[in-house]
Structures are given as structure tokens and as C-alpha cells.
Amino acid sequence: MAKRIDVSGLTAYYGSHKAIDDISMTVEPRSVTAFIGPSGCGKSTFLRTLNRMHEVTTGGRVEGKVLLDDEDLYGQGVDPVAVRRTIGMVFQRPNPFPTMSIFDNVAAGLKLNGSYKKSELGDVVEKSLKGANLWNEVKDRLNKPGSGLSGGQQQRLCIARAIAVEPQVLLMDEPCSALDPISTLAIEDLIGELKERFTIVIVTHNMQQAARVSDRTAFFNLSAVGQPGRLIEIDDTERIFSNPSVQATEDYISGRFG
Amino acid sequence: MDISTQDAPVPPPAPAPSLEQKRASRGATRPGDRVFLGLSRGSGILLLVIMAAIAGFLTYRAALAISEDEANFLTSFEWDANGTPPKFGIAVLAYGTVISSVIAMVIAVPISVGIALFITHYAPRRLGGVISYVIDLLAAVPSIVYGLWGALVLVPHLNGLYGWLDDYLGWTGVFEWQGGAARSLFTVGILLAIMILPIVTNVSREVFRQSPQMIEEAALALGATRWEVIRMSVLPFGRSGVISASMLGLGRALGETMAVATVxxxxxxxxxxxxxxxGGTFAQNIASKFGEATPVGRDALIASGLVLFVITLLVNGAARAIIARRKEYSGANA
Incomplete structure (x- = not known):
């Protein structure tokens, strides 16, 4: 299920603007890796290159390699649609399909894949909602629209939708930044459970969150506005927050950035 | 503006406003506000008065005509409103109006939605702009020009299509063709489709353009192809907008006069x-008969116009009901 991600020499552009420059890192399976860094340092852009979502923005293109176990996601003849089916994503703002019921939202990915049995659909939806710690709250209103839920519930619905297709990797782009502290806690607990089954990469602006949920932390920075973002260092979370090897990381996590 | 007022000390908190001040705050006492209030209120009232006057006049004249009608107004196939006694019914006109508009919708709506999707989600930005511009031009062509083009170019060129329809679908009876000139309700439907294409396309395009990016990305990230993104997020979001666009087009098709009368x-x-x-349509019949109508004949035409008005109202009401039924699932709260 969970696979290792190996990135080497990855550079991403928006048109002629270089957004991130020459990033290499390894993400271990069944672990949580957090990306931290100031706004504009390219951590979200980098996250979006991992499931080939970067190239759907106008002018977005990528150089370099992203290996999922041994398969290059940017290799010749690789279908980006197939890549996105194996690498799930959760976004900053909860985005359930507003025209679909809670049930259909969770089933949406399976229906896209086309390989499901009608009888199994209900089981998968229940399992995914339980996996996202949402089942007890919605089991009596599966046919109601997903947009009627609270923000935190909607975000867990989006997580259920993402894990329903059993992805190899789960990418989360600031999944709690639009949520209140209690909903945030619920999502963080969930991340702890999900890492038993999935490789998780999470972008966050909240350093406490990175310290709480992640095993490894990567610090990104940019030398000046308009310059491409770079990976400064990646290490065990404990080390990054106690004794980082680069001064810039220490400055950032202790609030003396700039 | 007097700049020195910026430095004026903050006034002490005002006491509870008196009745006089309340009226002032509603803007009715300052001369400028009073004039504007009077103008806007007057325009609103004037609109209602004009509507009431038209409706009253139409209903009155229609009632006069129907009371003299010797045939059944709703079911009769005759139109001899100038005769004595006058005999007329709207069955043929209602049928022709509805059928030609339905044909126009069946042809125009899918094509319009397709063009709108192409402009917003497939075409490169520049090409989309060019297509939008051409469609705007199409909307600016006067209907009589469409009518002339229809009669002189479209009608003679439809023989091939008519023959094909007769060959393959003639057995249904609906597409049986005797071989005469193609001046039928079907041709009228095709022409109306071309005429309503711009408005349906433009409104649909604006709706699709507003389709929320984050919902489209949700579908993409699940591994949806471009068409699946459109099916999962763009079309459901745009559904009520497309219905509104179609109703605008249908309104035009139902009331179109010159193009129909020409073809x-x-x-x-x-x-x-x-x-x-x-066959015939309400608007076409009124335009071609009004000039030589007797007083009763004119009232009869007015009565038929009232029926067209009622049909339009019913169609709009139905569209609103469809939109309201899906409100809970609309993209409005996305």
C-alpha cells in the first residue's frame, strides 16, 4: 500500500518564473513528513509536483525526477490521471463536491476508477468514513449534501474521499488552516492513525502542528521575494526542532526569520 | 472638500436620535436625496402602471374578441376572425409555436453548452476570445436578416437533410417528406436554434467560467480526466445557470416574429x-394578419398574443421550479 517517494533534482516553473529549484529528498513509507517554511517558499508548489497537480495550472511545468518506489512519475508515457489515482490529496479549504451527497462524495473516486461492485460500494464508503473518524456523525444522513457539514467535518469528508480509493500516498496542503482548534485536533489525531496505512506528506504553517504530527520535517526557504524556493534541510522532526544543522532553520523555528 | 475637517476633534457621542433626525438619516429631507427618492420611486411605480395598463388592455380586448368568437378559441383550427360571424382558434398557433421552439431548444442547447465548455475549459485563452467575439457578432445580426438568409439560403440547402431524414426516419411519420420546399416548422426550428445560440452560449459561458477552481481541483486530484472534471464539478455547478440561459433563449424563440414570417x-x-x-406561430400570425384585420380581427390577434404571454409565464415558472428543487445541492454555498 504505502510507497516510498524519491525526489531528485526537481525544479518547477510557472511560465518563465522558477518557483522551486533543484529539490531532492526521500519520503519514507508509513511516516508523516511535514513541510514548513515562510509563505512563497514553494512548499505547496513542491507538494503539487508530487501528484502532478502542478502542471494543471497555466504555464506550470516540472524538470527532474519523482520516483514512487521505482517508477518515475514524470517518465515517458506516464498518465498524470493514473498518478493522481495513486496519490491522494487534501486541500487547504475543504472542497467536497457541493452537488453530491455525503455518500456520493466518498464514492466519487471509486466511480471514476470504474472498478467496483455496487454491493461493495456501501462497505467501502462506511470503511472510509470510519477511517476518517466521521462515520458516527454522518451515518444517519449519508444522502444529505456534504456542503451541509461543518468545516471540520467537511475536511474529514475530503479525507474519507481521498482514502476511499486506497492511495499509496496522501498529500495534505495545510489541511487545518481553515479550521478551529477542536477540528484541527481531530484531524491531527486522524493523521496519527492514517500513517499506519499511508505515506503522508503535510504542508503546514503551524510549527507546533509539524512538531506534533510528523516524523520528519523539511524546511523550505527563499533568499528573496521573486527568487525560487529551496529545500534548506530535512531531518527527524525532533532534531529540526531541537538542534537543526542549519542556522536559517533555527532562526525560522525560533521566530527570528528574515 | 475642506481638508481642515480631518483635524477636527471627535464629536461627543450623539444623544438618541429624534424623529426628525431619523427621517434625515433615511435620506428623505436633503433636497438631492428627496429628488432621487422621488425619481426612483416614480420609475418603479410607472413600470407597474404600464404593466397593469398593458395587461388590462390586452385582457379587455381579448375578452371582447372571444365573446364574439363562434368557434372554440382554444381548440379550433380555423382563423376567420374578419368574417361574419368571426371564427377563430389558437390550436394551430400554439402547436406551431411550441413545436418550433422545442426543436430550436433541442438543437441549440447542447451545441451552446458544448461551445461554452470549449471556450472555458478546452480552448487556449486567445482562441476562446476569438470564438466569444464571433458569437457576440452573431447576436447582433437583426432578425429580419436571419429571416432573409433562412428563406434564400437555408431553405434551398435543406433538401439533402430532409431527404436523409425521410429515408431513415420517414417511417415514424414525424419526418415524412413530400418533396416540397423546406418552408416547414422544422426549418423554422433550425433557424431559431441559430438565433438563440448566442444568448444561450454567452450565459452558459459566464456560468462555467465561475465554476469554483477548488472543486475542479478536488476532481482532478481524485484522478478525473478533463471530461470527468467537467461532469463532476462544472456541469452540476452550472446546471441552474444553463436552465436560465435556455429559458432566455426559449423566450426569444417563442416570440420571434420576422424570421419565422419570412421562412x-x-x-x-x-x-x-x-x-x-x-402551421404557424403566434407572433408570425399576428405580424402577417394585423395589417388587414377588422376591429374584431385585431382583438382576436390580441387574444392570441395573450395566450403567448401566458405560455411564456408558465415556461418561466417551470424553470424556476426546477432550479429551486435543486437548491440544496447547488454550488452556491461552495
Whole structure:
């Protein structure tokens, strides 16, 4: 299920603007890796290159390699649609399909894949909602629209939708930044459970969150506005927050950035 | 503006406003506000008065005509409103109006939605702009020009299509063709489709353009192809907008006069086949008969206009009901 991600020499552009420059890192399976860094340092852009979502923005293109176990996601003849089916994503703002019921939202990915049995659909939806710690709250209103839920519930619905297709990797782009502290806690607990089954990469602006949920932390920075973002260092979370090897990381996590 | 007022000390908190001040705050006492209030209120009232006057006039004249009608107004196939006694019914006109508009919708709406999706989600930005511009031009063509083009170019060129329809679908009876000139309700439908294409396309395009990016990305990230993104997020989001766009188009198709009058060879018959000449629409019938109508004949035409008005109201009401039924699932709270 969970696979290792190996990135080497990855550079991403928006048109002629270089957004991130020459990033290499390894993400271990069944672990949580957090990306931290100031706004504009390219951590979200980098996250979006991992499931080939970067190239759907106008002018977005990528150089370099992203290996999922041994398969290059940017290799010749690789279908980006197939890549996105194996690498799930959760976004900053909860985005359930507003025209679909809670049930259909969770089933949406399976229906896209086309390989499901009608009888199994209900089981998968229940399992995914339980996996996202949402089942007890919605089991009596599966046919109601997903947009009627609270923000935190909607975000867990989006997580259920993402894990329903059993992805190899789960990418989360600031999944709690639009949520209140209690909903945030619920999502963080969930991340702890999900890492038993999935490789998780999470972008966050909240350093406490990175310290709480992640095993490894990567610090990104940019030398000046308009310059491409770079990976400064990646290490065990404990080390990054106690004794980082680069001064810039220490400055950032202790609030003396700039 | 006097700049020194910026430095004026903050006034002490005002006491509870008196009745006089409340009126002032509603803006009714300052001369400028009073004039504007009077103008806008007056315009609103004037609109209602004009509407009431038209409706009253139409209903009154229609009632006069129907009371003299010797035939059944709703079911009769005759139109002899100038005769003594006058005999007229709107069955043929209602049929022709509805059928030609339905044909126009069936042809125009899918094509319009396709063009709108192409402009917003497939075409490179520049090409999309060019197509939008051409469609705007299409909307600016006067309807009489469409009528002339229809009669002189479209009608003679439809023989091939009519023959094909007769060959393959003639057995249904609906597409049976006797071989006459293609001045039928079907041709009128095609022409109306071309005429309503710009408005349906433009409104749909604006709706699709507003389709929320984050919902489209949700579908993409699940591994949806471009068409699946459109099916999962763009079309459901745009559904009520497309219905509104279609209703605007339908309104135009129902009331179109000159183009229909130029192309159709009218008669007071309902043919089983859509391809046979004959039939008529409300607007076309009024335009072609009004000049030589007797006073009772004119009232009869006015009565038929009232029926068209009622049909339009019913269609709009139905559209609103469809939109309201899906409100809970609309993209409005996305």
C-alpha cells in the first residue's frame, strides 16, 4: 500500500518564473513528513509536483525526477490521471463536491476508477468514513449534501474521499488552516492513525502542528521575494526542532526569520 | 472638500436620535436625496402602471374578441376572425409555436453548452476570445436578416437533410417528406436554434467560467480526466445557470416574429410530419394578419398574443421550479 517517494533534482516553473529549484529528498513509507517554511517558499508548489497537480495550472511545468518506489512519475508515457489515482490529496479549504451527497462524495473516486461492485460500494464508503473518524456523525444522513457539514467535518469528508480509493500516498496542503482548534485536533489525531496505512506528506504553517504530527520535517526557504524556493534541510522532526544543522532553520523555528 | 475637517476633534457621542433626525438619516429631507427618492420611486411605480395598463388592455380586448368568437378559441383550427360571424382558434398557433421552439431548444442547447465548455475549459485563452467575439457578432445580426438568409439560403440547402431524414426516419411519420420546399416548422426550428445560440452560449459561458477552481481541483486530484472534471464539478455547478440561459433563449424563440414570417409558408393545419410546410406561430400570425384585420380581427390577434404571454409565464415558472428543487445541492454555498 504505502510507497516510498524519491525526489531528485526537481525544479518547477510557472511560465518563465522558477518557483522551486533543484529539490531532492526521500519520503519514507508509513511516516508523516511535514513541510514548513515562510509563505512563497514553494512548499505547496513542491507538494503539487508530487501528484502532478502542478502542471494543471497555466504555464506550470516540472524538470527532474519523482520516483514512487521505482517508477518515475514524470517518465515517458506516464498518465498524470493514473498518478493522481495513486496519490491522494487534501486541500487547504475543504472542497467536497457541493452537488453530491455525503455518500456520493466518498464514492466519487471509486466511480471514476470504474472498478467496483455496487454491493461493495456501501462497505467501502462506511470503511472510509470510519477511517476518517466521521462515520458516527454522518451515518444517519449519508444522502444529505456534504456542503451541509461543518468545516471540520467537511475536511474529514475530503479525507474519507481521498482514502476511499486506497492511495499509496496522501498529500495534505495545510489541511487545518481553515479550521478551529477542536477540528484541527481531530484531524491531527486522524493523521496519527492514517500513517499506519499511508505515506503522508503535510504542508503546514503551524510549527507546533509539524512538531506534533510528523516524523520528519523539511524546511523550505527563499533568499528573496521573486527568487525560487529551496529545500534548506530535512531531518527527524525532533532534531529540526531541537538542534537543526542549519542556522536559517533555527532562526525560522525560533521566530527570528528574515 | 475642506481638508481642515480631518483635524477636527471627535464629536461627543450623539444623544438618541429624534424623529426628525431619523427621517434625515433615511435620506428623505436633503433636497438631492428627496429628488432621487422621488425619481426612483416614480420609475418603479410607472413600470407597474404600464404593466397593469398593458395587461388590462390586452385582457379587455381579448375578452371582447372571444365573446364574439363562434368557434372554440382554444381548440379550433380555423382563423376567420374578419368574417361574419368571426371564427377563430389558437390550436394551430400554439402547436406551431411550441413545436418550433422545442426543436430550436433541442438543437441549440447542447451545441451552446458544448461551445461554452470549449471556450472555458478546452480552448487556449486567445482562441476562446476569438470564438466569444464571433458569437457576440452573431447576436447582433437583426432578425429580419436571419429571416432573409433562412428563406434564400437555408431553405434551398435543406433538401439533402430532409431527404436523409425521410429515408431513415420517414417511417415514424414525424419526418415524412413530400418533396416540397423546406418552408416547414422544422426549418423554422433550425433557424431559431441559430438565433438563440448566442444568448444561450454567452450565459452558459459566464456560468462555467465561475465554476469554483477548488472543486475542479478536488476532481482532478481524485484522478478525473478533463471530461470527468467537467461532469463532476462544472456541469452540476452550472446546471441552474444553463436552465436560465435556455429559458432566455426559449423566450426569444417563442416570440420571434420576422424570421419565422419570412421562412414559414403558413397555413391553419397541423401536419403529422414536421417537414411538411404549413402551421404557424403566434407572433408570425399576428405580424402577417394585423395589417388587414377588422376591429374584431385585431382583438382576436390580441387574444392570441395573450395566450403567448401566458405560455411564456408558465415556461418561466417551470424553470424556476426546477432550479429551486435543486437548491440544496447547488454550488452556491461552495
Amino acid at each position: 414559414l409558408s403558413p397555413s391553419f393545419l397541423i401536419n403529422a410530419s414536421l417537414l411538411d410546410p404549413g
